[in-house]
Amino acid sequence: MKEFLALPIFGVTLTLLVYFLSGKLKEKLDLVIFNRVLVSVILIVAVLLNFNIDFETYNNGAKYISFFLGPSVVALGVFLYEKLEEVKRDLKVFLISVIIGGIVGIISVIIILVLFNAPEIISRSLAAKSVTTPIAIEITKITEGIPEITAGIVIITGILGNAFGPIVLKKMGVKNKKAVGTALGTSAHGIGTARAFEISASAGTFSGLAMCFNGIITALLAPYILDWLLSFA
Amino acid sequence: MLKSLIYIFCFLFLGELIHYFFNIPIAGNIIGMLLIFLALFFKMIKLEDVKPASDFLVKYLVVFFIPYGVGLMVYANLIAEYWIPVSVAVILSTLLSLYATGAIYQKLDKK
Structure with missing residues (x-):
């Protein structure tokens, strides 16, 4: 059985199927906490733990999904x-706000972790917590943190912003x-952007663009800010 | 669809290539994102040539990072040990960043 589950088709099918089911749940119960990624992750972890399947076995297939x-x-x-046209008129104000907000996000999360004496590996994994998961994962590979921790925390950050922002x-x-x-x-x-689209179409567009720009800003700055702040720790 | 997917893959390839050979501390896919943006901006490629695959990828973006979320289970002990600093840092930092961005935008927009 172990060998069978190690076939790539297991991880691929499980992931897609669970994601599909999470959509059905969201249709029935439209609450922030039933965020599709969160529900999918919890369901898959439950299946793996229940049948005593380790992450490596699952990832034999799932890695073909994360490749994308x-x-x-x-x-x-x-x-x-495509969307840049829509903010052209407000570009300067928009960029200044995203740059400052983005930097505040990076600096504050690291300073708080350092004050709590949390291990360096956690700071290295959370520096990019406010940006979209695929970019955050890549940033964490460069800052030498743990990408899986980044992914989990980024999703939680998104849900926080969506629910209470x-x-x-x-x-x-x-x-x-x-x-x-x-x-x-x-x-x-992106999870915050989903909420912004519920407020208005223009709020949604600004949010999606802010997500992209903060991804770029954080990718450029996080490694340097991190090294600088950790040098005081 | 195939043509647009090839475009996307070529830009990703180029980004990874630049990252690999010039040893820049920016991930290859982020370099690819900047390059495709510039190529569109300077009209070197047409939007309709890349749009089908890019719309598909953006639509299903969340599916692609589910495996990383599942991977968190491997590090559950580490997170459990430091859940207080992690929670405080994530909540405060998210609120600070949220407020700073919104307040600055609103203040500058009035002028």
Whole structure:
């Protein structure tokens, strides 16, 4: 049986099937906590633990699915080009906000971890926690963290932003819809963007673009900011 | 579809190639993303030539990182040990970044 499960078709089929089922669940119960990625991950982990299958065995097939992260990051470049037209008029304000917000996100997560004396490997894995998962995973490979930890935390960050982002911004007096969209995309990537689209189409577009730009900014800056801050630790 | 997929793969290939040979601390796929953006911006390639595959990939982006999320199970002990600093860092940092971005945008937009 072990040998059979080690065939790539097991990991591939399980992943796609579970993702499909997570969509059915989301249709029935439309709550943030039933985020499709979160539900899929939990279901797959439950199947693996229940049948005593290790991650390596599953990943024999699942790695063919994660391979597509590479091309999908390239595809985000196409998305960026297509949507850029819509922010052209506000480009300067948009870029300044995303750059500052993005840097605040990187610096604050590292400083808090350092203050708590958390191991360096955790800081190295969380520096990119606000950017879209495929980019965050690549950044973590470069900062020499653990990509699996990054992926898990990035998803949780997204759910946090999706669930509480708009209400927090409202309480703090941020009402401008473009500002709300930009903030959601910068701090909570694609999962935050899904929420921004519920607010308005323009908030969604700003959020998607902010997600792409913060991905680029974080990819360029996170390795340097991380080394600099860790040198004080 | 095939043509657009080939375009995407070629840009990814180019990005990985640059990353590999010039040893830049930026991942190959991010270099590929910047290059395809520039190629579109300077009209070296046409949007309709890359759009079908790129729309598909962006649509199913979340599926592709599910295996990494599952991989977290291997590190469950490490996270369990440090769950307090990790939770505080993630929550505070997300809120700070959210507020900083939104507040700055709103302030600058009024001018």
